[in-house]
Amino acid sequence: MPAGPLHFITFEGGEGAGKSTQIRLLADTLLAAGHAVEVTREPGGTEGAEQIRKLLVEGGAGRWQAETEALLHFAARAEHLARIIRPALAAGKWVLCDRFADSTLAYQGYGQGLDLDWLWALRRHIVGATEPGLTVVMDLAVEKGLARAETQQRYERMGIDFHRRLGDGFRQLAAADPERCRIVDAARERAVIAADIVGLIHQRFGISL
Secondary structure: OOOOOOOOEEEOOOOOOHHHHHHHHHHHHHHHHHEEEEEEEOOOOOOHHHHHHHHHHHHOOOOHHHHHOOOOOHHHHHHHHHHHHHHHHHHHEEEEEEEOOOHHHHHHHHOOOOOOHHHHHHHHHHHHOOOOEEEEEEOOOOOHHHHHOOOOHHHHHHHHHHHHHHHHHHHHHHHHHOOOOEEEOOOOHHHHHHHHHHHHHHHHOOEEE
16 A cells, blocks of 8 residues: 555535545546546445445435444445455555545434444444545535435435534534545536645645646
């Protein structure tokens, strides 16, 4: 694996914030510069984790207890780390992930009220040293994000107050770890956002794209 921050970039934020678009643009930029790239997502990334994803995103908003949801997310994450993320990093690839452990803290912790210390303990146990080298937090007004969302799965149906707590949670997580996390204004044009993200990579990893 590379020295310094892992070449592992996660994209976080509320629904409809444009994470997938920016990951695609960044992957194209990295590939054009000659870097090997692995693009993945959470929950998901492996066959087993994608099956867990279906359990989490389908059905009614109240389908699971919050503790059950958190454990399902970490179960999927354990598979994802072992089978995709760690091998890709070991092979010298940049890993771009649509959501990671910060989402569990935000959704099940800040959003659904689970004990944050318990979630951090799970995170330390499952993630260990494979923390992202950079986390891009796509910040967008809740109402605008929900209007943009392409699907209406379980989490989109959890109500405006939940999504406001979620947004506050992401901002608090970013403020608590400013070295790793950067907040990006996601209300702007996609090309402007993409240029900002390339600048963040230069600052964090010392490379030009």
